Amino acid sequence: MAILVIAEHDNRALKGATLNTLGAAAQLGGELHLLVAGFSCAAVVAQAAAIPGVSKVLVADAAVYAHQLAENLSRLVAGLGKGYSHLLAPAGSAGKNLLPRVAALLDVAQFSDIVGVVSPNTFKRPIYAGNAIATVQSLDPIVVATVRASAFDPLPAEGGSAAVETLDAAHDAGTSRFVGEELAKSDRPELGSARIVVSGGRGLGSGENFALLEKLADKLGAAVGASRAAVDAGFVANDMQVGQTGKIVAPELYIAVGISGAIQHLAGMKDSKVIVAINKDPEAPIFQVADYGLVADLFEAVPELERAL
Structure with a gap:
């Protein structure tokens, strides 16, 4: 049984979620290949080959894959997928765009956002905004699934020596083209992989x-996030949103400031x-999940906390 994981990267560096996805794949017990x-x-290929546990790195280096457009990449993955028992990708925006197309091309089901491996064909995934965990089983010959990175420990980034195989395939579906992108630049850690996250809600005003x-985040070396309410109000860009329709995070420390704690x-x-909540409303739902709660005016508490660090 061989397992193929689709690497998430920006042509310069491998994204951390790939290591977590490989951690999930390792629990399946098969030979690990990375595309x-x-x-x-x-x-990126050099980083991929250095991951312990990966036996082979498949490389498709072509202009049609420069921006990993799902319309092009899905054809490549579906073609390769017939030789694998499992096809896995991180459950980020790229993986959620890619794997449903792959599953359709292979005429198999696709599992989204798996958070646990029960057996090679049985998995756990959240439903009802994470309020329940469903156990799902595949009866298809190929398992196609996106993996919630925060639910699995990553494989180490160094120490391996995988074989590298170059692929000649270059599939251009001709149905989409890359127009442009606007990237937010920050010296802070990436929100999805940060050890500490400080998030703000509508209470910030x-x-x-x-x-x-x-x-505060700069003092802690933390990433900055936001609730959907803050994003919808136009306070910050939507790439900072944490929640069911935003980024899923599981840092060592999460500080929620002015966030009521909606299910989303x-x-x-x-x-x-560890979850720390700062809110002036003692009845805010966020306190029900917080390990530490401070009922206070955030405009007084946050500067005081920042000065104390």
Whole structure:
């Protein structure tokens, strides 16, 4: 039984979620192969080959894969997939866009956001905004699934020496093209992989007040997130959203500031190791999941906490 994991990367570096997905794949007990599809991605291939537990790295280096458009990449993965028992990818925006297309091309079911491996064809996944965990089983010859990275420990990044195999395939579906992108640049850690996350909600009142959280985050070496309410109000960009329709995070420390604790938000952060909540409403639902709660005015508590660090 061989398992193929689709690497998530930016042609320069491997994304951390790939290591977590490989951690999930390792629990299946098969031989691990990693697909790196991109353009001028030699640096990513070198990182991939160094991962312990990976026996082979498949490389598709072609211009049509420069931006990993799902329409092109799905054809490559579906073609390769016939030789594997499992096809896995991180449950980020790229994986959620890619694997349903792959499953359709292979005429098999697709499992989304798995958080546990019971057996090679049986998995656990959250439903009802994470309020229940369903156990699902595949009867198809090929298992196609996206993996919630925060639910699995990552494989080490160094120490391996996988074989590298170059693929000649270059599939251009001709149905989409890359137009452009706007990337937010920050010296802070990436939200999805940060050890500490400081998130703000509608209680902050405006986007300018997020500067309070940024000062605190800089002291802690943390990423800054936001609730959907803050994003919908226009305080911050939607790439900062934590929740069911945003990013799923499980850092060692999650500090929720001015966040009421709606189910939609809790679904994205309740697996954090330690949760700290600051809210002036003692009845806020966030306190029900918080390990430590402070009933206080955030405009007083956050600057005081920042000065104490």
